[in-house]
Amino acid sequence: MTIQKSSMNRFSPVLGLLLGAAVLLSAGCSENGGKPSSEPANVANVTQPTKETTEQRVARRAQEHMDALIARDWAKAYEYLPPATRKLKPLEVYANKMRAGAIIRKAASVKSVECEEDVCNVTVDLTYIYSGVVEAFRGQESKSLVKEKWIFSQDDWWLAPQ
Template sequence: MQKNIGVVSLLFATLIVAGCAGQFKSSTPEETVGRLAQERLDALLAKDLEKAYEFTSPAYRSSVSLARYKPHVAGAAGWKSGKIDSVSCEEQLCDVRYIVTYRTAFIKTDLTTQINERWINIDGNWWLYQK
């Protein structure tokens, strides 16, 4: 019985150490920004403009309200699909390229375009840069 408790304790300790190690695994800026950019793209595809707005920088949100932001991304309503094509980073800036498939009211066929965005690192957090 005591032998089983020791095995269970060792297994439990191993799981805890493995879990903690996963928490401290560092990711590259490209991986982090790629994940954030995909989350934002997914929000736009789901027409969740409030969630997409949360990815903009604090400075942008302090000067542009959600109501004023929505018309800037209204074109995303016609987006059918999208994916991250590339993420390229230098120091505190990352450039993200998306490939988006969309349809307009006037053209009844799917079209594909490339969209480029810039992300900036502010105090260790990555944000979508908007003018």
């Protein structure tokens, strides 16, 4: 039997529809061991983005801030100061103060975050090297627990100036 080109064009939409239906049916069967399912799909296995808690958000921001200080990326660390503070203290002033500090931060990890309304108290375990003027301590690596206060303002959490 010979099919002429003109008659094939007439059946193409029907064939496409049938092929599409067959693909959909086979996909539905393969998800249930080859058997069609009469129950609705279980959506519990679908990964949903979870919303950060306040404590998680503050801990993440505090760690990011410490990571910027360790990298000596003063511009990045400056971004964690409240907008009002940044209006009063230009980046150059902040960076010069940080460069002149007596410590070189080596490692940091957020140990705890305790929040009440618009204030969070953060404890950071900091490892640093002293680089100040006291000769006897210069170059020594030390550890310290650093207490920080983070405040909520203008829809985000910021490191409170000290």
